[in-house]
Amino acid sequence: MAERFRGRLRLPTEGGPGIQVEIDLTDDEHLRVRSGEVEIGDWELSEVTVKAGEDGFHLFVEGEEAVVTTDDDPGFAIALKVWNAPPLLRRRISERMRQLGLGIRSGDLERLGRVAQVSTGRFSGC
Helix, strand or coil: CCCEEEEEEECCCCCCCCEEEEEECCCCCEEEEEECCEEEEEEEHHHCEEEEECCEEEEEECCEEEEEEECCHHHHHHHHCCCCCCHHHHHHHHHHHHHCCCCCCHHHHHHHHHHHHHHHCCCCEC
16 A cells, blocks of 8 residues: 655653644655655655654654654554554554455454564554
């Protein structure tokens, strides 16, 4: 699933809403983040670790951490294959996947998240 998302990006130590960004996942191999005409980053997805939290998606790349919220958190999670998420987001992901005809239930997402964590050694959720 390749898409573009609008959202906000902030550092985890910052208060406030952060800056407006556009997140581009259209080539399925890169995560590109822009704010207006300024490119904030362009990373291979294999270099990015994503952790879904109550306050947004924590992106870990190049030794840095940023928190992103989007206009479509379930779609963003599906696009990045972030299955292990807080309960409300997990339910929204499951609902979106049913709408897309992917036929997966919330309990399946929990199991997928645990399997992904163990098999990759990467932490992708709370």
